[in-house]
Amino acid sequence: MTSEPLAAPTRRTYSFLGPAGTFTEAALAQVPEARDQNWRPVRNVGEALADVIDGRSDAAMIAIENSVDGGVSTTQDALATVPGLRIVGEYLVPVEFVLVAKPGVRLEDVSVIAAHPVAYAQCLTWLTGTLPEHSHIPAASNVAAAVGVVEGTITADAAIAPPGILKLHDLELLADKIGDNAHAVTRFVLVSRTAPPPAPTGADKTSLIVELPEDHPGALLELLEQFATRGINLSLLASRPIGDELGRYRFVIDADGHIEDERMADALLGLRRFSPRVLYLGSYPRADRAIVRYPERYSDEVFVEARDWLRGLVSGEPGA
Structure with missing residues (x-):
């Protein structure tokens, strides 16, 4: 009797802003389950998310926030308008x-510079001086800028790029460490189709997009109270125009904690009652793995005991 050969395991596909050498690729390299899988370079965030929705990729790595420039608006707007993502x-x-630049070009020869707009803004002080x-x-990307200079498809004398580009292409290094902030960091998120969140770790973050019900004094305060009254810290609060009329905004929120935490679940229920649209983007481990701290009065046990107490009142239990 002969046994059937085992089928090779299915390889997963991950989309990222390409080509090779981008910061997005560096972020994807941090994902253990993505190693030795198929990596699919794309040209923009919309294409990356379309890959996920249409099934060409299992997940996509996209930039969502920079420590210098704040939220990446194209990513935030895409997450707000493309359904079925986590x-x-x-x-x-x-x-x-x-x-x-191309080999042989000197710094004094440079008058036109190609760069992604975010990178350009982060190097503006050095460039101006x-x-x-x-x-x-x-x-489209800093790697694309460098490749365009090398291949002559971009009419620029030089390009701003990540240091790793020098390992991939024959380029002249004109200057290094030209960023205006030596501590700049970009935050990336891995996005998949809608699925249950990973189990809580105690060092988690929940991302949401919430719209205000109407424009009136104190509306934003009412939204924020849903978190403050439950002891939930917000690490990101950014406004983006909804686009249907002037003065209408949605809020991109990162809150410390997991949807399975009692205080977070209670806050989401409050938001649902308050807002005409609450988009849950996911709960996931924080990149820094910092344990979320909160006062004892907001522990899960306190919320459970309060609900049990109320049920006792309704049912007429003695001593409730």
């Missing part, structure tokens, strides 16, 4: 930039 993890990548008369050509 954030399942977050990853931090230190941001460092170099200025590169070193190359005060330069002009800027936006690029």
